[in-house]
Amino acid sequence: LTRIISFSDGFTSSTAPILAGGSLFEEYTILNATLGGTLFTIDSSLYKTAFVDYELIREDSGNTYIQQGSFILAYDSTTWAIVPGNFTGVDMLRDTTESITNPYEIILDISSLGVLTYDSGNMGVSYVGTLKLNITRVAV
């Protein structure tokens, strides 16, 4: 997937370059029965908005739960928030005002500093899960 990156200066750097825009594909393993699992951090000095399309899959020995949808990470000058977009399978991605009531659910949250995290329900020992994100960020 094509990416746009910016190096601050020079040919080399000891730190990662800035992703300046364009589309970024991320794939995360969603651990079972986890509180506060970290996905990624978005820096409000660089970005105020990120459009995220996602596919979430959680499987146990008997079932596969899948959800597709989109949301926006939006910065309002003091804090980050998740603005829900369109989902299918609404049981699986919940906003922070709700709690996990079914084991296949996860809850996404973003801190005021832009750290995107998740809580996941307990699907047992044979569980596997992934969250694939297509993130379009708009550089400041």
Add this chain to the structure above:
Amino acid sequence: VTTLVVNPIGTSLEQEFTYNLNDRCHIGAFYPYIVMIGSPSGTFTCELIKGVTTIFSKTFTSTSIKLSLGTSNNYAHAFYPIIPDEPIQIEKGTYKLKISTSGYAETNSSYIAWAQQFEDIQNEMSYTPGGILENSLAFRLKIYKEGIN
């Protein structure tokens, strides 16, 4: 600030190009615009291909890139010189410059990419890009011409 449009190499990437001059030329070096993110392990093979025949092949690694730039930093971007051990000659025609990988696992924080032509377009493109994301992959050739035409 240097802004680059980059393509992680994945399994392989290739860029077709046409050498238009009538006289054959010697190639002293190939310079794909390589971007190193996080100094990934693995071996990268640069090939010059005409038709289905590989004319030239040479490998490099993240360590090679760092040695070339004289740095211990794990992030770099440069027209990385790949110098043939034997002289390479090409004649008028169409070729592919290809980079393939082995023993390499690409992640968002660790990958080798090939930058596209962007702010400083050097090679004329045979098509009209639909936007800055559609430019051809950037490279230079160090060429020694036989004649003056």
